[in-house]
Amino acid sequence: MTELPPGVERPGAEVPPRPGILGSLAGVAFRYRGRVVIAWLIAIAAAVGLSSAFAGDFAADYSAPGSDSQQAQELLNERFPEFAGDTVDVVVRADDVTAPDVRADVGVLLDELSGAPHVARVSDPYDEPGAIAPDGQTLIAQLGLTSDNGADVPEEHSERLLAAAEDAERPGLEIALGGESIMWAEQGEVGSEGIALIAAAIILLITFGSVVAAGLPLLVALGGLGVSAMLTGVIAAVIEVPEWSTALATMLGIALGIDYVLLMVTRFREWRVAGLNTERATVATLDTAGRAVIVAGSTVVISMLGLFAMGLSFMRGAAVVTIVAVLVVMAAATTLFPAVLGYLGHRIERLRLPLGRRRLARTAEGGHVEPSRTWLRWGQLIERHGLLGTIAGVGLLLALAAPFLGARFGFPDAGNEIEEKSVRQAYDMTTEAFGAGANGPLLLAVDLTGMRDERGLSALVESIGETPGVAAVNPPTLNDAGDAAVVTVIPTTGPQDAETEQVVQTLRDDVIPTATSDTGVTAYVGGVTATAIDSTDNIVDRIPILIGGVVLLSMMLLLVAFRSVVIPVTAAVMNLLSVAAAYGVVALALEGGWFGQLIGIDTQTPMPAFIPVLIFAVLFGLSMDYEVFLISRMRESWVRTGNNGRAIIDGLAGTGRVITAAAAIMVAVFAAFVPSDEVFLKVIGVGMAAAIFIDATVVRMLLVPAVMHLFGRANWWLPGTWERRIPQLHVEGRPEVHLPAPKKDLEPVG
The missing domain is CATH 3.30.70 (Alpha-Beta Plaits)
Structure with missing residues (x-):
């Protein structure tokens, strides 16, 4: 049977199926596609309007509630406002900083800086005890700012201070500025979103070989991003939202939007080859793969809700922004995607590229699409060597996790910035003249x-x-x-x-x-140093609460979704191993050795305590995504055949290509963080890219099927008393109701 030309529909089953809620929603969106697309355009415009009218400023309080450093800050705020804000260190180096010409230049500079916005006080280094180094070649003057947090100072005001210092320099007079506000001002923009989208487009083109098929995930992801990105400013007006959380939410929204639609486009193409027309294929896609998307998205939301258990305001802000992005993506995948299929579904194979084509064939057994032979052979190999695969997978994960045992928690400071930055130069000059401790009084x-x-x-x-x-x-x-x-x-x-x-x-x-x-x-x-110590200790003490809560909730969701006791337990254990391996990769990068230098970390750098928290929350949710994608197809085969070995092979063969493509997109998206000048974003990028790569290859494609082969039919065991009490979600959907009548004379397509 040859592939149908664009625009020609193949008749499906004679009696239309009765889809579930998602299938019915897809049918409505398909039939009223024009109204749905207009509704999304209105939603984007409304989000832009709300952001323009009500957007708040980014803010983050990294102090530990009730700590000694917080009580110190509260006392300063109440009785010493001129000492309560951030400070800027003006570090000056010359052959003799007490020479009349140097003293005159320093006085002119400090007079100019005293008139800058947010500057509340300026110390006189020639009257301040200890402000001039013993060798007389370096001095430090302090600017007291009115803002409690350097990140709250508008970037243009900090840039004005940097420009004044640069203008005051001359041969024999070196000036550098240090401080949190200066550090924020020197953070560069890398256009991470653009890099991520370009990389995703290339991977999608390779995966599908069709411009139309590859464009659908990008189109839906951008639609969701248009709403969620604009709502971030509105959220910031209500609660504290750290500036870096916008990049995290944006990248996660892009990655999830593309991944979810990638899964559904793949299933849609299979339904089309199986004999369904465009509308019926759309309904069947949402009624099967759409269910997996909802469960997968719910696991991400649960993981991000775990950040609330940390009891930290900046974590709550990051969690809310990210959860909104995920929910908008889920809404786009279940409404905008079927609407767009109404326009482009029958043209899904248009504009093909000469990249080779995946051969989709329909088997005689109920119209199921024949999976990739390569993934079939891989699944059969794992079936024969399940024990060896388990030992190899666990051993590799433990080896990758080993560097985390020597990890040192703390907050990176100016000493970890690149040498070209003013804050790094100020740090080094201060260390050389006054000792390392002068950088953290x-x-x-x-x-x-x-x-x-x-x-x-x-x-x-x-x-x-x-x-x-x-x-x-x-x-x-x-x-x-x-x-x-x-x-x-x-x-x-x-x-x-x-x-x-x-x-x-x-x-x-x-x-x-x-x-x-x-x-x-x-x-x-x-002070900044004491606050960093208290915040680190506070976060580290709360990590077990986060891990315990997220793991427990995720296991309960998988228990209900797959009606199995073994699958949630093994998934939790494997996800924890995957997280530990990601932590080990981050720790290795922060050592500043050869690996760290590859990504721009050239000094030994402490691991910010909230980085493991974020990596755990995000990775655990994404790992569950891949788990749901994989196990839902396995369960579909298990329900149909009752054969555990075949179910594992079918699930692996049916989703291996999707998971690897989705993981490649995720890796590319998070790797786009690595060129950032900000150590926090760089570390998040390295950790998440490594984590997704490890999870999608070692864990999902090797360890999960190997362990499931060892457990056999026990994978699907559920106590009899639970059978009646646990609701039946049918996360795998009911594909049999959508399949056309079996035909035994079908040949491979394409």
Whole structure:
């Protein structure tokens, strides 16, 4: 039987099937396709309008709730507003920074900077104790900003400070600026979304060989992105949303939108070859593959909901933005996609490229499409060597996870930026002249309201100065009311050093309680370094809550979806192994060795504690996506044949091409993060790209089928008492009701 020319319909079954809810929705969208497309265009326009009218600013509070550093910040906000905001370090180096000409140039620069927006105070380095290095060649002046967070300072204002510093430089006078606001201003744009879409288009063209078939996933993904991206600003007006979460949500939305429609386009083409006309094939696609998409998307939402268990505002903001993106993608896949098929479905094979063609054939057995012979042979190979495949897969994952055992948690700072940036130059100049600890001073906020002993404050300063690991203590600065003081403490080690963390703990646990006993003085250790330490500890302590909650909810969903006890348990174990392997790859990159240098990390860098949280939440959801794609086709064959071995091979052969193509797109999408100048995004990109590659190859295509062959029919076991209580979702759909009458004289197509 030859392939039908475009626009010619092949008759299907004589009696139209009675589809489920998704199939019925697809039928409505197909028949009223014009109205559906217009509705999506209106939705995009409405989202743009809402964003223009109500969009809020990005903000993120990385402090740990109830921590010592947060209490210090609250005291500063209340009584020392000029010290409560972010600071900018103006680092100047010359042969002699006290020379009259240098002093005059520095004075002119500081006068100019004092008039810049958000600058609340400017210190005089020639009057400030410890502001000039012992060798007289380097000085540091501080600008106190009005914003609590450097990321809240408009980028153009920070760029104005950078421009002023650059203009003030001359031969013999080197100037660099450091600080969180400067770091944000120097983050570059890499056009990650464009790179991701181009890579996805190429992979789709190779997969389908047709411009029309390849364009459908891109078209639907862009439609969903048009709504979700515009809603991000509206969400930011309601809750705190970190700036980096927009890139994460956008990339995840693009990747999921393409993956889901990729699965459904593949199934649609199979239904067309099986003998259904365009409308019937659309309904059948949503009634089978569409169910898998809904379950898969739900697992991603569940994983992102796990971020709420962390109890951190910036995690909640990132979760909400990402969940909205996923829900919009699911809506587009179930409404916009069938509507577009109404226009392009009968032209699905148009504009073919000379890339070779996949041969789709319909078997005599009920009209099922014959799967790829290559994947059939791979499935049969795993069936013969299930134990060996299991041992090899687990061993490889454990080997990849090994570097994570030596991972060091912390927040990357300016010392991890590239050498061309001003913040990195300021960091290096400060380290060379004042010691590494000067890059991460501790800020003691002292409450003097109940002070009973006049020597209480001076005794505290003396005790801190005698503490091992403290290089210097600046004289305390009192506020106008005299009821609070700020004390700057310079550690001997850098912000990321484990010894600095030990100094903070020693001050909090021993030195401060002893020195303030019976004096009525209360002191809190704050500042950027202390806040990073507290935030890291807080996140690490909550990770088990996240993992436990997400794993449990995902297992319950799979239990209901596939009516099996073994499948959810093995899926959870394999996903955890996959996550551990991804953590190991990230840890290896952060070591700054050969692998790190390949992606632009040239110094040993700590692992931000929220990175493992995000990788777990996103990867666990995406891993469940592939699990649902794979197991739903296996269950479809199991229900039809009752043969476990055949079900595994059929499922692997039927989805292997889809999963590998989807994974390739995901890898390309997340790899687009790697060129970013921001370490956070670079690490997310490396971790997610590696994780998806590992999960789709080692786990889904090797480990899952190998383990399922070992378990045999037990894969589908469910206690008898549960059979009646668990609802029947039919995640695999009911393909038999859509199949045309069997015909035994059919030949391969194409």
